[in-house]
Amino acid sequence: MCLCIFGFDLFCSIINCVFKRFVEIGRVAFIAFGPHEGKLVAIVDVIDQNRALVDGPCTGVKRQAMPFKCLQLTDYVIKVPHSARQKYVRRAWEKAEINKKWEESSWAKKIEARKKRATMSDFDRYKVMKAKKMRNKIIKHELKKLQKAASQKKA
Amino acid sequence: MAEGDKKKEGDKKKEGDQKKKARKHGSRNPVLVRGIGRYSRSAMYAPVTKVEKKIKERAPAKVVKTVGGDKNGGTRVVKLRKLPRYYPTEDVPRKLRSHGIKPFSQHRRKLRKSISPGTVLILLTGRHRGKRVVFLKQLGTGLLLVTGPLALNRVPLRRAHQKFCIATTTKVDISSVKIPKTLTDTYFKKKKLRRPKHQEGEIFDTEKEKYQLTEQRKADQKAVDSQLLPLIKKVPQLKGYLRSTFCLSNGVYPHKLVF
Numbered sequence: 352m353c354l355c356i357f358g359f360d361l362f363c364s365i366i367n368c369v370f371k372r373f374v375e376i377g378r379v380a381f382i383a384f385g386p387h388e389g390k391l392v393a394i395v396d397v398i399d400q401n402r403a404l405v406d407g408p409c410t411g412v413k414r415q416a417m418p419f420k421c422l423q424l425t426d427y428v429i430k431v432p433h434s435a436r437q438k439y440v441r442r443a444w445e446k447a448e449i450n451k452k453w454e455e456s457s458w459a460k461k462i463e464a465r466k467k468r469a470t471m472s473d474f475d476r477y478k479v480m481k482a483k484k485m486r487n488k489i490i491k492h493e494l495k496k497l498q499k500a501a502s503q504k505k506a
Numbered sequence: 507m508a509e510g511d512k513k514k515e516g517d518k519k520k521e522g523d524q525k526k527k528a529r530k531h532g533s534r535n536p537v538l539v540r541g542i543g544r545y546s547r548s549a550m551y552a553p554v555t556k557v558e559k560k561i562k563e564r565a566p567a568k569v570v571k572t573v574g575g576d577k578n579g580g581t582r583v584v585k586l587r588k589l590p591r592y593y594p595t596e597d598v599p600r601k602l603r604s605h606g607i608k609p610f611s612q613h614r615r616k617l618r619k620s621i622s623p624g625t626v627l628i629l630l631t632g633r634h635r636g637k638r639v640v641f642l643k644q645l646g647t648g649l650l651l652v653t654g655p656l657a658l659n660r661v662p663l664r665r666a667h668q669k670f671c672i673a674t675t676t677k678v679d680i681s682s683v684k685i686p687k688t689l690t691d692t693y694f695k696k697k698k699l700r701r702p703k704h705q706e707g708e709i710f711d712t713e714k715e716k717y718q719l720t721e722q723r724k725a726d727q728k729a730v731d732s733q734l735l736p737l738i739k740k741v742p743q744l745k746g747y748l749r750s751t752f753c754l755s756n757g758v759y760p761h762k763l764v765f
Binding site: 469470471472473474477478481 | 626638744750762
């Protein structure tokens with residue numbers, strides 16, 4: 352049984368797939384570079400080998416053609432017929448609660464963390480260093496305790 | 507307005523009186539024949555009684571100044587009224603080479619926008635390089651007055667150059683701190699005691715090699731720091747921050763850092 356739509360039978364067997372995310376109608380993609388960098392869109396239609404018709408009503412991206420090169424596929428798919436109107440894309444997006452799921456995903460959290468790290472001031476960096484030091488000290492202390500207990504048990 | 511008019515009328519009357527008096531006198535040149543007078547023009551012009559002209563003392567046009575050094579005549583003759591630099595034959599008057607060049611005391615001092623009183627600076631040069639320090643104010647020559655505080659990082663009240671500091675975004679509220687007005691550039695200026703009287707043996711032996719701490723410096727330091735330290739203690743972890751030094755390590759690129 353083949354699960355994918357565009358006939359990628361070569362890549363997908365029942366047990367293990369090399370590719371797990373496919374370009375399909377309704378696939379939510381993350382825009383990696385360009386003017387809409389960092390936003391999510393839904394692939395509404397495929398124009399040709401390199402471009403897709405893309406729409407992000409809930410993320411502030413107008414319906415437009417976008418090259419696949421700047422899209423990174425996410426795990427989310429919304430149920431939408433091809434070339435569906437923006438109204439229905441929005442409806443499907445909100446029903447699937449994509450924005451909420453995205454915020455909870457580790458991908459989004461990592462992006463957020465990177466942003467915070469980039470805007471850290473010198474004082475913040477010092478505070479982080481002190482916090483890390485304290486944390487590692489506590490961890491090492493507990494580890495040593497366990498090691499000691501383990502070595503004592505052996506003896 | 508009315509008064510002014512009155513005054514003018516009065517003046518006119520006076521002039522008229524004077525003219526009438528003068529007219530009464532008439533011409534002093536008797537007529538010989540119609541069209542020919544007794545005295546010539548120059549005789550008429552010359553006064554009847556001779557007036558002794560006062561010889562005006564003219565200001566000297568040249569000054570003789572002495573010049574030091576050997577074998578150069580010893581004196582120079584300096585013109586006081588020099589020939590004009592600009593003759594109106596040229597379209598635009600030529601500017602002096604020193605036009606617009608001001609002496610150091612009149613230079614415009616700038617201060618980076620990121621530096622304001624209370625900013626924490628990172629010193630980059632000098633014996634206190636890498637230390638984080640509190641900025642107090644900009645002095646007359648443009649240098650920054652800075653203090654450790656001494657108790658935290660052994661940086662006393664000191665001058666720092668703007669170009670060799672990184673301004674961080676961390677600021678301490680210094681509005682309540684009163685800096686003694688005696689802290690100026692002359693206070694901090696290095697004293698030179700080199701008197702090259704004997705050039706034979708002790709050329710490099712200057713009297714003041716080591717810096718001597720004065721009581722006034724200690725007193726000023728105490729006065730400023732006693733005001734600063736409680737403000738620093740209010741901000742959590744700021745004390746430790748000022749005690750630490752700045753350094754770069756692997757993966758840390760200054761152009762990517764936000765200070």
